[in-house]
Amino acid sequence: MRSRFVRFQLRDLLLIVVPVLIAVAGATWFTIRFAHPAPPDKLVLSAAASGSPYYHYAERYRAVLERNGVKLEIRESGGSLANLKSLSDPGSGVDAAFVQGGLALNNDTHGLLSLGRIAYEPLWVFYNGSTPLERLTELKGKRILVGPEGSGTSSLALRLLAANGITNETATLINHELPDYVDLLAKKEADAGFLVLAPEAKTIQRLLRTPDIHFMSFANADAYAQRFPFLSRLVLREGVVDFAANVPHSDTTLIATTVAVVVRESLHPALVNLLAQALQEVHGQSTVNEAGEVQLFQSAGEFPTANDPEFAFSDEARRVYRSGAPLLQRYVPFWVATTVDRLMISLVVLVPILIPLLRFAPQIYDWRIRRRIIHWYGELKRLEAAAKSASTSEERTAKLRDLETIEAAVDNLPIPLGFADRLYQLRQHIELARRRLTVAAADDAAAARS
Structure with a gap:
């Protein structure tokens, strides 16, 4: 009985x-599968040509991501403008990219989020002749190198020249690859040339040491920074590039844009968070680049920035820059932390189901x-x-x-x-x-x- x-x-x-x-099992599966799926184990970042500063940054990010079990695929590209177009194309497969400041105005940025600015990119205007140039208006009637067609350098150069009344009608604007600037200016086949590169870039170093080639000190740099929010005023101090040769020969005022790391809005929040951690680790403390060279315009803690003048800013990145890595990731591996996080989110969905069931x-x-x-x-x-x-x-x-x-x-x-x-x-x-x-x-x- x-x-x-x-x-x-x-x-x-x-x-x-x-x-x-x-x-309960069905609700848990639905939540984990659809409401909060697992992050992919791969991220695609569009950089620039191999050997460029962007590419070197990406390689340093890769070390951080792979340490956390995420593979970073680095794709070579033609530069910032090509990167921005790849991000805007859903079929490109690109999740993140480097984008030079000043490109957002004439391009579609819908569905894109910034993880902050990571470094200055000074605008250099090199020129021939002994008469010092201090304003872009003085380039009227000159032969001006404006960078490769469709590049970020070309976009910024044309925009600033147009603001000074210089167009194809008032000057000869020449599209050319940046490494060719040295020979073209040295042979006087061009009168001036715009470059957007770090001071340690090989092309810049060659031009700084080429006789009879000078670079402009902007007399109205503050006005550019006020007119264009993505620009900043920088000062290159006398002798800082080469003390022995006293390069530059005097304090020189430059204007600079900044480079942003931009991601798709649809990128999994856990990967956004992890990439922001990589930015903070690579750019947040050291002022020495991967080659052991001091980055002249960067001070510790200045980058990455927690805001962006052109793109909507990622809340995940802002949390990382404000509070650091999520609590769990400080003690357990990334994948364990994300799994626990997903289970916690599942509970939020399950509680409204469990309460009536248990009742x-x-x-x-x-x-x-x-x-x-x-x-x-x-x-x-x-x-x-x-x-x-x-x-x-x-x-x-x-x-x-x-x-x-x-x-x-x-x-x-x-x-x-x-x-x-x-x-x-x-x-x-x-x-x-x-x-x-x-x-x-x-x-x-x-x-x-x-």
Whole structure:
């Protein structure tokens, strides 16, 4: 009897618990799969040509990401403008890219987020001749190298020249690759040339040491910074490039843009967070680049910036720059931390499901037990109704046998202890029905004898 009772109780529990577990498992799977999927194990970053500063930055990021189990694929490109176009093309497969400041105005930036600016990119204007140049307006009528067609350098040069009234109608604007500047200026095949490069770049170093080639000190640098929010005023101090040769020969004022790391808005937040950590590690503390050279215009803690004048800024990156890596990632590997994070988010979805389930499960269990007792009450009621229409002693005796069948079934009914009172009430009602049938049968017998 006890084993039978345990078996029935176990079945009742399973009929309630199993659907609850299925609902919880389904909600968990849906949340993890769709609401908060696992981050990809690969990120594609568009840099520039191999050997460029952008490419070297990307290689340093790769070391940080691979340390956390994420592969970084670095793609070569034609520069910032090509990078921006790749980011805007959903079919390019590019997740992140370096973008030079000043390119957002004439390009679609919808769906893109900045992780901050990571370095200055000075604008150099080299020129031939002994007469010092201090303003871009002085380049009217000159032959001017403006960088490769469609490049970030060309875009910035044309924009600044246009602001000074210099166009193809008032000067000869020449598109050319940057490494060729040295020979073109040295041979006087061009009068001036725009470059957007770091001071340690090979082309800049060659031009700084080429006789009869000079570079402009902007007299109105502050005006450019005020007019164009993505520009800054920098000062290259006397002799800082080469103390022995005293390069430059005097303090020189430059204007500079900054380079941003931009990602797709759809990039998984965990990868955005990890990439922001890489930016902070690579650019946040040291002012020495990967070649061991001091970055002249950067001070420790200046980059990466927690804002951007052209792109919407990533909340994930802002959290990293404000508070550092997420708490879990400081103690456990990246993938463990993201898995725990996903499970925590799953709980947010599961709690509204679990509360009503846990609330109604006991009620469902109670209903199932009461339903067994109510079933036999129904049988008892039907028997009494049939007994009222019985007219002979034999019919009433048959109803008593049916009542005994009901009583035997109730005696074997598996009912938990908490519902025992209802079971005993049912037995009392069975006994009451027996008395009525017995009295009615006795009356029928007496009537028959008389």
